[in-house]
Amino acid sequence: MLTSIIDSLLYGALGLDPESRLVGALHFFLYDTIKIFLLLAVMVFIIGIIRTWLPEDRLKRWMGRGGLWGNMVAALFGAITPFCSCSSIPIFISLLKAGVPLGVTFSFLITSPIINEYLVILMVGEFETPITVAYVASGLFIGTVGGGILGKLKLEKHLEKDIIASANAENEVVSHTLVSRIRYGWDEAISVIKQIWLWVIIGVAAGAFIHNYVPQETIHSLMEATGIFSVPIATALGVPMYGSCAAIVPIAVVLFQKGIPIGTALAFMMAMAALSLPEAIMLRRTMQLKLIGIYFGITSLAIIFTGYLLNLLARYL
Template sequence: MLLNLPERPLERLADFVVYGGLGLDPESRLGGAVHFFFYDTAKIFLLLAVMIFVIGVIRTWLPQERLRRWMGTGGITGNFIAALFGALTPFCSCSSIPIFISLLRAGVPLGVTFSFLITSPIINEYLVILMAGEFGLPITAAYVGSGLIMGTLAGAVLGRMKIGRWIEPDIAGMAAGEGAENFDSFGSRLRHGVGEAWGVIRQIWLWVLVGVAVGAFIHNYVPQEMIQRAISSTGVFSVPIAVLLGVPMYGSCAAIVPVAVVLFEKGIPLGTALAFMMAMAALSLPEAVMLRRTMQLPLIALFFGITTLAIILTGYLLNLLAAFL
């Protein structure tokens, strides 16, 4: 018998296939993991296809040189614009990666694209709405502000390093070699959008499947009670411990916010709970698996290291802020 889950088409399809067709028990870990894999895979591919298509069509009206000037503004302005763009896009850490590739193809500086990659999963409208309902507007505003600052500064730091050599050669060549193209009709613009979406998805589909599979296992086989006990027993080191525990985790924003709420209600400091949530949103093993398609391991390690440090500092700052409120 199917569960009475929210009446959303993809969830209903996942229920039908996994619980109805395969006959898996919805209360079992295996059933939950397979359902997570099927639902998240369908959701990510659908989101990627639509958003890359839309961005591909928009780019036919927006010359690459103009986009490069817009996000490649001198100083830290380009990083802030990219971080703001990331905050306005409804992507998780895995589905942000194809947009990261699209920005590279448009010639946007590498450090600026990282500002987008960091901020996009940390801040989105779904997460902000959920947070406002659970934590209130002041805390939500502090979270959004700290996320924007973190993405801007971390991307700026990465941009000052010589990291281009760690981008995979075919991705780097694709970014450098894309030239101007004339579009004489709306149909040609639509065809370009379809080609853009198909080209990116064809390159990363296997990495998406592997990444979601890793996430499905972690999501259903790592008990949350163990995470709560580990964080609550570490005292002043609770923020870095929470971040390090959050990195391997993976989940949608609908699942991330309730976890942070539970931690906060258990007496864990606010900044520590939000740092755990940031780590879950911005950094995950599935994301690392998918990033391997675009960059080499030293750059993945550097990106994770700088972002982890930024989240830890943000967690401590939010704890200080909460202490004075």
């Protein structure tokens, strides 16, 4: 419905050329900006209401258990939420403010854009079930282990001060009515939107430019020419890009059909889904550049390892 409204506005009311790259970038910007703000408002509102029933000290204990338990739960939660890398950030912020450990919240942030039901359905249709299962398992592995490593590094000091203050705040037990729960959720949604609205706009604008002005042919030729280094090259090419699930899967399919190894094609797809320049811009509101760099670095290394592993399995199975 949102796409139809924007189509009517740009191509009907304004009479713009749908074949123009600039118009395509504008369409992408409008669609993703509106979509993210709607998701932002609705999801933070819902989580805010849920938090009135779930005391934050209990949430901290449940998701902060020893080992990788919390990371596994967060990765599974990420897998069933239909968000892109930018849309996942509001939930990431809400989890941090609820006092969930940083490494656990990173497990959600990594897995949520890599796996969702829409992407899985597209993959089954394009790649068939075995490759889809391998992709989903790899995404859960990257989210769990990547978040676990980030948690062990004790990087909380690199969060912005207001985020740290929210996470460390002592929360008194409050008796809520239905009206007060709704008001709490509403206040949470408004608060988060005020904090990151500018970063959302800047990030989506960067994504719109990349999505419409970076030719797929260039990406394919670089991967094809790099041999054994194709996996890290594919990951490096995927990281700065940004696109929806509908765009990511067809690109990976074309690469695979043109002879790019499956692990390399899926590494590009994972990097493009999980990490992006717009995401980095939006994350700057919550953390310092050093932490963003560490998060991107560890996740990229996990994706590269997975790409090589899938290439190896494809060769011998």
